[in-house]
Amino acid sequence: MSEVTRPGSGPLDGCLVLDLSRALAGPHAGMMLGDLGARVIKIEVPGRGDDTRAWGPPFVGPEDARESTYFLACNRNKESVTADLKSAEGRDLVTRLARRADVLIENFRPGVLDRLGFTVEHLHELNPGLVVLSISGFGHDGPEGGRAGYDQIAQGEAGLMSLTGEPGAPTKVGTPIADLLAGIFGVSGVLAALLERATTGRGQVVRTSLLSSMIGIHSFQGTRWTVAGDVPEATGNQHPSIAPYGLFHCADGDIQLAAGSETLWRAVAEVTGLDPDDPRYAGNADRVRRRGELADELEAAFAGASAADWLARLDAAGVPAGRVRGIDEVYAWEQTRQQGLIVDVDHPTLGPISLPGLPWRFDGGGRRAHTAPPTLGQHDASVRAWLDATDATDSTDATGATGSTDALHDERSAPVDQQPFGEVDFADAEAGR
Secondary structure (H helix, E strand, C coil), X not given: CCCCCCCCCCCCCCCEEEECCCCCHHHHHHHHHHHCCCEEEEEECCCCCCHHHHCCCCEECCHHHCEEHHHHCCCCCCEEEECCCCCHHHHHHXXXXXXXXXXXXXXXXXXXXXXXXXXHHHHHHHCCCCEEEEEECCCCCCCCCCCCCCHHHHHHHCCHHHHCCCCCCCCCCCCCHHHHHHHHHHHHHHHHHHHHHHHHCCCCEEEEEHHHHHHCCCHHHHHHHHCCCCCCXXXXXXXXXXXXXXXXXXXXCEEEEXXXXXXXXXXXXXXXXXXXXXXXXXXXXXXXHCHHHHXXXXXXXXXXXXXXXXXXXXXHCCCCEEECCCXXXXXXXXXXXHCCCEEEEEECCCEEEEEECXXXXXXXXXXXXXXXXXXXXXXXXXXXXXXXXXXXXXXXCCCCCCCCCHHHHHHHCCCHHHCCCCCCCCCCCCECC
């Protein structure tokens, strides 16, 4: 990557990402790298595009240019280039881009990219410094490594649904958490590989999966089994290891509180009129064993006043507590806006739209100018023209060899409207997600 970044462009300025992924896990990883300032090229199937372009409703925009809000959620700061990887022209396009890229993202089923002619060995022949992020459903090997992966299937297979919801009613998380976390874990691996490349000069393959993303967040629920031999079960909206910690009903709505210490337990008890020295609730382990009994007593107290009243009392006592907001309320909340968690962009057919924002803030600045998710094939001409121009330059410059040279990084620093992000979708290349 370029050693010098442009002010306000983000810490990955100068980094080129070729994204051959589709659906959500890979595209989310690509978007995060773009949010960090990378230039990302998104490859899509001609005439159809990424799977998520058809995922809805809701769809928005004019009848002849409808856009899926699902697609809009994971494709900002990208340019769309269409190519059929089963064609010679499509494979040539990917070859030219791979030579210049710092990162390639793919989430085909294991083996599909090899059959398309882009084995890891070939990619590193083209560009020894290339970092490849490969995301699968259940891993790239093992007895079930070839399975296609979709988020809810992975949530179930990896045990998360058995921990979520009310007892006896396995429940998925309300967002595609396996996809999203696979993308996030993938990005952390990519950043580590880029850091190592600065020393070794060589790229490597970073592999993750929906299965590994779910097991990677088992946390204390995992060690509950692996160390203590206790199989965790769903406990609804109450914490399995801390009490009181969960959701409670007031006269006009719900609140949540977290008594994560003995001091906080005593504060909750005093505010709600319970005896903090009741021997039934002497320690956290006692309260967890009698979680239902304690919850009933707290519910009886909370039923006597409004949620706003109880939140004020708990706040005054220093107890962490909060509302349960609807999504519309979250985006209207001043705290959300003040933290920069909404990104406003100008879409080519929809006009000004707002998107869920970035999870980071950099004291030294970051990417300040964001581009809207692209329309299908929006940058076909500009990206190919850029490649033709850089190819012509390479033919007269003996130093422009691989994607890790300063010369090529300067060429990648094209205007924002010529900086692409990537995803590719093919009917027979069923997603590893």
